[in-house]
Amino acid sequence: MNRILHNTALTGIFVLLTTIGLAQSEAIQPDFLNIHITQATSRMELTQIQSDMGDYNIGFRYDMVTWSNDQLQSIRFAVRLPDGTMRRTVFEAIDAETDIWIRLEGSGTERIFCAGSQCE
Numbered sequence: 001m002n003r004i005l006h007n008t009a010l011t012g013i014f015v016l017l018t019t020i021g022l023a024q025s026e027a028i029q030p031d032f033l034n035i036h037i038t039q040a041t042s043r044m045e046l047t048q049i050q051s052d053m054g055d056y057n058i059g060f061r062y063d064m065v066t067w068s069n070d071q072l073q074s075i076r077f078a079v080r081l082p083d084g085t086m087r088r089t090v091f092e093a094i095d096a097e098t099d100i101w102i103r104l105e106g107s108g109t110e111r112i113f114c115a116g117s118q119c120e
Helices: 001-029 044-053
Strands: 032-037 059-068 071-080 087-091 100-105 111-115
Touching: 001 032, 032 044, 032 071, 044 059, 059 111, 087 111
Parallel strands: none
Antiparallel strands: 032 100, 059 071, 071 087, 100 111
């Protein structure tokens, strides 16, 4: 009985992580980012974003993260593209209305690269 519960739990965790990985892989590609961070973004999701971006040589570092009741309250982060272009952003107070975006699309003079609440 314990073995069945253990296997069921492991299967559930695997399905969850696979789903998160698939969702992030559509939002993160070498020349395309479309990442949405809200108060509900979890620690696991931030770690997964960092890992997925790292796979494409895109740096994503964050600190000054505070949580309250599993809700993101503040974050400071930097995004560095392979060409050295960087955006730094600080959100000292995140509430249910706060939408943080990291966007990259296009190339050359048509390229859009932004990080913050004005990236819609």
